[in-house]
Amino acid sequence: MGKLLSRHGETLCRIRNLSNGGLMAEVHMPLVDDDAVQIELKAGDRLSGRVRWTHERRMGIAFDEPVEVDMLLARATVRTAEQGMVRAPRFVVDCPVELRADGRRHPGRLVNVSQGGARLETDFLPEPDQLLTLAIPGLPERKGGVRWASDGAIGLSFVEPLAFDELGMWLAEKHCQS
The missing domain is CATH 2.40.10.220 (predicted glycosyltransferase like domains)
Structure with missing residues (x-):
């Protein structure tokens, strides 16, 4: 789960898959191709990108810059252990x-x-x-x-x-x- 921020405000998103170039997510907010978005992950990392496609409540987001997925997930694991739990997006x-x-x-x-x-x-x-x-x-x-x-x-x-x-x-x- 994550928090998606856009010109429409913020909403909950469910990340379905993640790669170094982008992700697929489910959201309840109507977004269109080329909308700028940020995804805030549970551990606090923010990923910036643009909507590349939408279908029903799913969308594909291309990141502005490639991310190191292994490093991102490792950092999330360390932060989770330090906090003692994963905080859901607020x-x-x-x-x-x-x-x-x-x-x-x-x-x-x-x-x-x-x-x-x-x-x-x-x-x-x-x-x-x-x-x-x-x-x-x-x-x-x-x-x-x-x-x-x-x-x-x-x-x-x-x-x-x-x-x-x-x-x-x-x-x-x-x-x-x-």
């Missing part, structure tokens, strides 16, 4: 949400979201590891465990990740400001 949003805990409802704002979790702003201060239910307009409710909470913000890790199509279509339909 998408900045501004969206009203509702949190539910212990039968009570708490308003909040979604600040960023990924397939695996979310950052929220709220006056509610839950306990670490507390299980909450998050209601985001346009998405099915998600249960998540509190990973951290401080200064009016909460980090949630979803019990069940958002599916690629679920998050990708939600971002493309712009249910909230991004």
Whole structure:
């Protein structure tokens, strides 16, 4: 998975194959031939290129400069080991949400979201590891465990990740400001 950035904004992409000259990816954003794009990989590397073809939700991207695939993958492995986990691409949003805990409802704002979790702003201060239910307009409710909470913000890790199509279509339909 990666984050695709273009003149249309940013969206989730699923990289299907990768070579030194380009890649094939699935996206939910309408792009056309010759659109300039950047792909941000989970480990933080950014690859720049242009769309060379599109078919349904798939596209081919030719890189501006060749990449060393072996080095790119090795660097990702080292960074993943250093971080202790792979972080899914995060998408900045501004969206009203509702949190539910212990039968009570708490308003909040979604600040960023990924397939695996979310950052929220709220006056509610839950306990670490507390299980909450998050209601985001346009998405099915998600249960998540509190990973951290401080200064009016909460980090949630979803019990069940958002599916690629679920998050990708939600971002493309712009249910909230991004």
